[in-house]
Amino acid sequence: MTEPIKRPKRKNPVLRTRLPTLPPGTRARVTLGLTEAAARGIFALQVCRDCGTVQYPPREACHNCLSDRLVWTPQDGRGELISETRIRHALELYFRERTPWRLGVVKLDVGPIVVVQVHGDIPPAPTRVRVQACLDKSDQAALFALPEKDTPHMAEDRQLREMTCDPKFRKVLVTDGKTQIGQAVVRALAEAGADLIWVGYAEPWKKFAGFDELEKIPQVTLVPLDLTDARSVKELSGEIGAKVDILINTAELHRAYGIGARYGTDVAKAEMEINYFGLLRLAQEFGPVMRSRGADGLNSAVAWVNLLSIFALSNYPQQGTFSASKAAAQSLAQCLRAEMRASGVRVINVYPGPVDDEWNQLILPPKLAPSALANAIVKALKDGVEDVYPGDVAQDWLARWRDNPKALERELAG
Numbered sequence: 001m002t003e004p005i006k007r008p009k010r011k012n013p014v015l016r017t018r019l020p021t022l023p024p025g026t027r028a029r030v031t032l033g034l035t036e037a038a039a040r041g042i043f044a045l046q047v048c049r050d051c052g053t054v055q056y057p058p059r060e061a062c063h064n065c066l067s068d069r070l071v072w073t074p075q076d077g078r079g080e081l082i083s084e085t086r087i088r089h090a091l092e093l094y095f096r097e098r099t100p101w102r103l104g105v106v107k108l109d110v111g112p113i114v115v116v117q118v119h120g121d122i123p124p125a126p127t128r129v130r131v132q133a134c135l136d137k138s139d140q141a142a143l144f145a146l147p148e149k150d151t152p153h154m155a156e157d158r159q160l161r162e163m164t165c166d167p168k169f170r171k172v173l174v175t176d177g178k179t180q181i182g183q184a185v186v187r188a189l190a191e192a193g194a195d196l197i198w199v200g201y202a203e204p205w206k207k208f209a210g211f212d213e214l215e216k217i218p219q220v221t222l223v224p225l226d227l228t229d230a231r232s233v234k235e236l237s238g239e240i241g242a243k244v245d246i247l248i249n250t251a252e253l254h255r256a257y258g259i260g261a262r263y264g265t266d267v268a269k270a271e272m273e274i275n276y277f278g279l280l281r282l283a284q285e286f287g288p289v290m291r292s293r294g295a296d297g298l299n300s301a302v303a304w305v306n307l308l309s310i311f312a313l314s315n316y317p318q319q320g321t322f323s324a325s326k327a328a329a330q331s332l333a334q335c336l337r338a339e340m341r342a343s344g345v346r347v348i349n350v351y352p353g354p355v356d357d358e359w360n361q362l363i364l365p366p367k368l369a370p371s372a373l374a375n376a377i378v379k380a381l382k383d384g385v386e387d388v389y390p391g392d393v394a395q396d397w398l399a400r401w402r403d404n405p406k407a408l409e410r411e412l413a414g
């Protein structure tokens with residue numbers, strides 16, 4: 001049984017902060033299909049269109065019939081652990097600091113034999129397991145065998161926790177507590193066992209709807225934070241930056257309409273000021289200090305979450321300038337992800353469809369409830385994925401965008 005983790009002690013400030021090390025992160029291009037699926041929480045393998053053979057390791061041509069028509073297809077990961085070992089010595093600095101490390105070999109029911117990391121609750125081989133693809137600290141897919149059925153405190157396994165960003169016992173900053181989404185995220189974090197939740201709000205001289213309810217949550221501390229003001233961001237970073245393990249940027253400015261329905265650039269500028277420049281200011285102030293704390297054991301910085309929008313993928317003309325600001329934020333978030341990677345801090349981008357709030361009143365249902373979006377964010381942290389598309393609309397648009405981006409552009413314009 002996994003021993004539940006204990007609340008970490010306060011770090012001794014005299015002790016040296018351990019520098020981040022990463023597992024090997026270079027992969028051949030063909031292998032990145034595994035990573036691309038794992039980034040969305042899916043275990044996919046190549047399946048041959050001509051003979052149906054499931055392939056592993058990833059390759060350019062089918063090992064059975066040499067066809068090059070290989071398609072990445074989700075797998076359920078069921079199989080049998082046929083042998084295992086514990087690594088006690090390693091040349092890689094990353095594993096050296098973490099031995100012993102449990103590894104095994106699984107024969108998947110669909111055919112291939114795969115090398116996996118092995119959860120501590122799995123009994124000795126041979127035994128049935130579920131294999132999933134997780135992202136490791138290098139943000140590359142690593143296969144991980146889980147017990148066939150869930151076990152108590154399963155998520156707290158030492159090896160599995162290297163792959164995830166579970167908010168339990170961690171200190172979190174939610175950048176905007178004024179919105180329904182921000183407040184739902186704070187509630188979901190408190191339920192998930194976050195140790196401390198700083199909740200930012202601009203204009204600290206006045207209360208906002210929901211202020212009193214937020215204050216009642218024992219882990220919550222309200223802090224002034226205005227993403228349009230570089231000094232405000234800098235001040236808060238100086239105060240708490242070195243303690244934030246997870247940053248969730250929920251701040252956004254959302255207005256309807258495209259180009260023709262509104263004259264001038266004031267509203268578009270205001271959207272960019274929060275949705276794009278706000279993220280940039282946060283990244284400049286909180287990014288470096290979080291990068292330096294990517295390997296501090298249970299006190300590590302682990303994740304940075306950006307609230308984007310499914311409209312970042314393809315412009316939705318009824319909310320045209322908002323879509324453009326989110327597309328800009330998405331591009332910047334990719335840069336942030338690349339810069340944070342060396343520290344092992346995961347950048348998670350969230351792409352919800354229309355949320356059921358005041359700015360989407362003219363959009364037809366289905367719309368995403370703020371609480372559903374908040375739960376999806378906490379689940380993404382627990383699963384350690386990189387890209388999340390919460391709700392049916394986002395899933396549908398993602399599928400259409402992956403299939404044919406030009407077709408989706410036309411459909412949204414209609």
Ligand SMILES: [Zn+2]
Nearest residue numbers: 048051062065
């Ligand atoms: Zn084949």
